[in-house]
Amino acid sequence: MANSIVFATDQPASTLSRRVQRGELVRIAPGIYTQEVNDVTGVVEREWQTIVGHLMPDAVISDRSAASGGPVDGVLYLVRPVEARIVQLPGLMVLAREGPGPLEGDIELPGGLYQASRWRALAENTRPARAVRNRPRRAFTDNELADWVDRLLRIDGEDHLRNYRDRAKAMARDLDVPAAGIDRLEQMIGAAIGTRTIRTGSQALAARQRGFPYDADRVKRFDLLAQALHRSLPQNHPADPNDPRWSCLPFFEAYFSNYIEGTEFELDEATDLVYEGKVPYGRTQDGHDLTGTYQVVNDLIEMSSVATSGEQFVELLRYRHSIILAGRPEKNPGRLKEVANRAGDSVFVRPDLAEGTLRAGFARLAELDTAWERAVFTMFLVSEVHPFDDGNGRAARVMMNAELVAGNQSRIIIPIVFRDDYLGALRQLTRYDDPSVLIKALRFAHDYTSSIDFTDKTTATMQLERTNAFNAADSPKRLVLLGRSQNGEIDLS
Structure with a gap:
C-alpha cells in the first residue's frame, strides 16, 4: 500500500471520521482516503493502480487502455x-464493462488489476465502439489499430506479431469478438509482415507497404516541434549570401561544427x-572532416x-554527407546506416526505419512557413534519426543552414562555448518531448550569428573572442550578443 493512501479497513471508522474533520485526510472514493489533502488529483495520477485495484479487484486493463497500459486522456x-461500473475519481474516469476476467497471458499487476495480453488487447480492440460525450472511443478506430499493429512489429518483431495474430484468433470466441473484426486484424498483420496488401488510412502501415516503414513515435515528436514552431514568435535576419559581410562565415561554420563534434584544431591550424x-x-582524417565540411558550406x-520531395x-x-566524411571510408560516407547507433541513453531510429522516417519527417516541412522554421525542423529531423554511422551532427547543421541560405537568412553557427546548451536543448526534446528549449537556443544562436561581421577573418575572430565564442563549453563566461555585457547571455534554464 502506498503511504499516501489510507483504506477504510486500515483504521476504525471513528478514527477516520475524526481525521477527515481535522483536515488530515480527504476521501478519494468509497473506503479510500489520502493524507495528501492538497494534491488529491496528483495522488490519483500516481496511485491509480492501487486505488482502482482496490475498487475493482481482478479487473483487466484492456480495450484502448491496453496499448498504453493505463489511462488515456x-x-x-x-x-x-x-x-459494468463507472467510477469518477479526481482527474480520472474509470469505465469498466462486463466481460471475461483474467485469461491466460494476462499479467497480474501490483494492487489487484491485470494487464491484458497483447493478443487479447488486439482482439478486443476490433470490437465495434463509438465516442461518447467527447471521450475517446473504447476501442481503436481501424486506422489506430493499424498504427498499433505497425508499432508492435517495430517493437516486438515479426515472429511475435504472428503469434499474437494466431492467439487472438483462437481467443475471439471467448471474448465475444465479431469474426469480421478478427478478419480485419489478420489483414492488417498480413500487410505489416508483407504477406498481403490492403487499403488503409494508417500512414504508418501504408508507408510500410510502400517499402518505407518509419518510426511513428519519432514522427509524433516531429509533429510536436512543428506545432511549437507554428506558435513561436517570428524570427527574421535577412542575409544576402553574396554580400561580402559573410565572406568568411563558411570557414567558421565548418570550424565550429567540427570542433563541437570532437575534431578540434587551433584556429591557426584550421586556417592553414x-x-x-x-x-x-x-x-589526415581529421583534416578531411574539416575541409569536407568547408567544401559543402562554402558552395x-x-x-x-x-x-522538394522526401526522395x-x-x-x-x-x-552532402559523402563530401563531409570523404576522408573516412570506413564510416561509409553517403550510405545510410546498417547498424543501430546511440549516444548515451538516447537510442536513435533503427536502420530499417531510417529512410522512411526521414521521408515522413520531410512531409511535415510543407506545414512550415518560413526558412527559420524549416531550418530548425530540418536540423532536428536529421539529428533525431541519426541516419549515418558518423557525422550526423555536422550533416544536420549543414541541412539546417541550407534552408536558411535558400531563404536569404543568416546562417546559424554553434560556437564552442554554446555546445552544451545546444546539445542539452536537443536532449530536452528527444527525452522529454519539450521543443521550447531547442527553439530558444537556436533563436539565440541565429541572433548571435547575424550580429557578427564576417567580412574578414581578423574582424570576425576579434568579435567572436569578445563574445566568448572560443571559450570551453564549461566556461563560466557564456556566449553573449555582440555589444552586451557578460550578463547579457541567454538564459536557457
Whole structure:
C-alpha cells in the first residue's frame, strides 16, 4: 500500500471520521482516503493502480487502455467478470464493462488489476465502439489499430506479431469478438509482415507497404516541434549570401561544427588547413572532416539547394554527407546506416526505419512557413534519426543552414562555448518531448550569428573572442550578443 493512501479497513471508522474533520485526510472514493489533502488529483495520477485495484479487484486493463497500459486522456478502460461500473475519481474516469476476467497471458499487476495480453488487447480492440460525450472511443478506430499493429512489429518483431495474430484468433470466441473484426486484424498483420496488401488510412502501415516503414513515435515528436514552431514568435535576419559581410562565415561554420563534434584544431591550424592545404602531422582524417565540411558550406549553389520531395531530401543529405566524411571510408560516407547507433541513453531510429522516417519527417516541412522554421525542423529531423554511422551532427547543421541560405537568412553557427546548451536543448526534446528549449537556443544562436561581421577573418575572430565564442563549453563566461555585457547571455534554464 502506498503511504499516501489510507483504506477504510486500515483504521476504525471513528478514527477516520475524526481525521477527515481535522483536515488530515480527504476521501478519494468509497473506503479510500489520502493524507495528501492538497494534491488529491496528483495522488490519483500516481496511485491509480492501487486505488482502482482496490475498487475493482481482478479487473483487466484492456480495450484502448491496453496499448498504453493505463489511462488515456483521463479515462481508464477495464473489463471485469461482473456488472459494468463507472467510477469518477479526481482527474480520472474509470469505465469498466462486463466481460471475461483474467485469461491466460494476462499479467497480474501490483494492487489487484491485470494487464491484458497483447493478443487479447488486439482482439478486443476490433470490437465495434463509438465516442461518447467527447471521450475517446473504447476501442481503436481501424486506422489506430493499424498504427498499433505497425508499432508492435517495430517493437516486438515479426515472429511475435504472428503469434499474437494466431492467439487472438483462437481467443475471439471467448471474448465475444465479431469474426469480421478478427478478419480485419489478420489483414492488417498480413500487410505489416508483407504477406498481403490492403487499403488503409494508417500512414504508418501504408508507408510500410510502400517499402518505407518509419518510426511513428519519432514522427509524433516531429509533429510536436512543428506545432511549437507554428506558435513561436517570428524570427527574421535577412542575409544576402553574396554580400561580402559573410565572406568568411563558411570557414567558421565548418570550424565550429567540427570542433563541437570532437575534431578540434587551433584556429591557426584550421586556417592553414582550409586555405593552404597544410595538414597537421598525423591528422589526415581529421583534416578531411574539416575541409569536407568547408567544401559543402562554402558552395553557395549547393547551400541554396533545398529538397522538394522526401526522395530528394534523402539524396541531398546523402550527397552532402559523402563530401563531409570523404576522408573516412570506413564510416561509409553517403550510405545510410546498417547498424543501430546511440549516444548515451538516447537510442536513435533503427536502420530499417531510417529512410522512411526521414521521408515522413520531410512531409511535415510543407506545414512550415518560413526558412527559420524549416531550418530548425530540418536540423532536428536529421539529428533525431541519426541516419549515418558518423557525422550526423555536422550533416544536420549543414541541412539546417541550407534552408536558411535558400531563404536569404543568416546562417546559424554553434560556437564552442554554446555546445552544451545546444546539445542539452536537443536532449530536452528527444527525452522529454519539450521543443521550447531547442527553439530558444537556436533563436539565440541565429541572433548571435547575424550580429557578427564576417567580412574578414581578423574582424570576425576579434568579435567572436569578445563574445566568448572560443571559450570551453564549461566556461563560466557564456556566449553573449555582440555589444552586451557578460550578463547579457541567454538564459536557457
